Amino acid sequence: MSEEIKPQFMDEEFAVAEIVDSGKKISQRTRKIVTWAALLIVIIKAVGMFIGPYIQSISILLSIALLTISDLALIGLATGFFLFYKEEENINLLYSSILVFFGGIINIPGYIIGGLTETQIILISETNILIINILSIISLVSLCAAFVFMKQTLDGFRKEKRNIFKGQLSLPLGYFLHVVYVVMYTIVPLDSISYIDSEGNFAILEEFVTFYNVARYIDLAAVVMVVWGFWYLRRAYVILDKLPEGFFEKQEAQKSAFAQQRAQRSQKPQKPAQSMLGLGRQRPIPPSERKEDEIDYKPTIIPPEEFRGKKMFCVKCGLELEHDAVYCANCGEPNPYIKR
Numbered sequence: 001m002s003e004e005i006k007p008q009f010m011d012e013e014f015a016v017a018e019i020v021d022s023g024k025k026i027s028q029r030t031r032k033i034v035t036w037a038a039l040l041i042v043i044i045k046a047v048g049m050f051i052g053p054y055i056q057s058i059s060i061l062l063s064i065a066l067l068t069i070s071d072l073a074l075i076g077l078a079t080g081f082f083l084f085y086k087e088e089e090n091i092n093l094l095y096s097s098i099l100v101f102f103g104g105i106i107n108i109p110g111y112i113i114g115g116l117t118e119t120q121i122i123l124i125s126e127t128n129i130l131i132i133n134i135l136s137i138i139s140l141v142s143l144c145a146a147f148v149f150m151k152q153t154l155d156g157f158r159k160e161k162r163n164i165f166k167g168q169l170s171l172p173l174g175y176f177l178h179v180v181y182v183v184m185y186t187i188v189p190l191d192s193i194s195y196i197d198s199e200g201n202f203a204i205l206e207e208f209v210t211f212y213n214v215a216r217y218i219d220l221a222a223v224v225m226v227v228w229g230f231w232y233l234r235r236a237y238v239i240l241d242k243l244p245e246g247f248f249e250k251q252e253a254q255k256s257a258f259a260q261q262r263a264q265r266s267q268k269p270q271k272p273a274q275s276m277l278g279l280g281r282q283r284p285i286p287p288s289e290r291k292e293d294e295i296d297y298k299p300t301i302i303p304p305e306e307f308r309g310k311k312m313f314c315v316k317c318g319l320e321l322e323h324d325a326v327y328c329a330n331c332g333e334p335n336p337y338i339k340r
Contacts, residue, residue, distance in 0.1 A: 025087075026087065026088075026237070026240050027083075027087060033076060033077075034080035035238055037073050037074075037076040038077060038234040038237070039230075039234055040076075041077070042230045042231050044070045045070070045230070046227055047066070048066060048223070049224070049227065060114070061115060064111050064115050067111060071104040071105070071107050071108060074101075075101055077104075078101035081093050081097035081100060082094070082101075085097055092152050095146070098146075099145050100142075100143060102142050106139045107136065107139045109135060110131065110132040110135040113131065113132060126189075129189065140176075140179045141175075144179065147172045147175065147229070150167065150171070150233070151167030151171075152167060157236075162240060162241050162243070163240050163243070164239060165235065168229065168232055170228050170229030171225070171229030173225050174222050174223070174226035174228075175222070175226065178222045181215055312335070314331065314335075321335055
């Protein structure tokens with residue numbers, strides 16, 4: 001099987017050699033569709049997370065337009081998955097494509113209802129809000145299932161050593177949290193727990209403040225997980241089938257060498273069992289009980305002649321010593337000033 005080496009540069013800050021094989025391989029067109037669609041969704045979700053409330057306060061129609069663009073990007077992502085399915089014949093890719101397409105397109109009727117309500121072409125009602133919430137729940141459940149299949153697909157690519165990234169749960173978990181958020185406000189509509197206070201500010205009924213805060217944090221966590229998930233998905237498809245030859249073998253060799261270095265550093269000479277347990281040690285003998293041949297005399301730099309005419313004292317009991325005394329007459333401590 002012939003192989004052709006083509007140098008490529010990818011956005012992960014290092015150059016790789018793309019292995020062009022006659023077997024399975026994602027095409028550049030499919031790769032670009034998937035990565036650009038994922039990047040567009042990341043940008044729109046990030047914008048909505050930071051300035052979404054400000055945009056909504058300016059114009060509901062502008063907010064609906066951003067949501068519509070996000071769903072169109074989902075449809076583009078579904079198209080990329082379908083093209084990849086035709087190249088790979090991987091059934092999980094087909095499932096992901098169908099579910100992402102369905103999740104993206106089913107929200108559009110809800111956006112139309114919201115736009116018509118905002119322009120006062122139709123009057124807002126509890127029925128309209130319920131329809132929008134049900135459509136959102138169906139869409140989110142569909143997207144959650146789609147990215148579960150995508151996780152399985154990326155796990156397979158990692159096992160085949162076509163990628164360094166495995167599937168992750170950011171997208172399924174993020175859309176699941178979105179489902180929880182929408183269900184909460186379907187059961188307890190926001191209009192029923194909020195009011196405008198005397199100063200004209202938005203406020204929540206006291207008994208629903210905890211509910212409102214929990215829902216807000218769930219929504220924030222969901223958005224963060226979805227943004228991170230699409231960014232991760234984009235990276236996974238950027239690197240797919242672009243690993244250098246022998247990448248995993250070199251990686252395993254580096255891990256093995258690093259493990260050996262750590263093992264060598266952690267190996268320290270162990271003391272004998274007796275020393276560690278405190279066994280076999282001898283009790284130090286007091287100087288007064290030592291024999292002449294057991295006394296360990298410490299050498300001194302200063303000769304004893306220099307001490308003649310000077311007072312010397314025992315280092316243990318403080319008794320004044322004679323200039324030529326080898327031991328203390330009181331306690332028997334050797335005279336450290338005498339060298340023998």
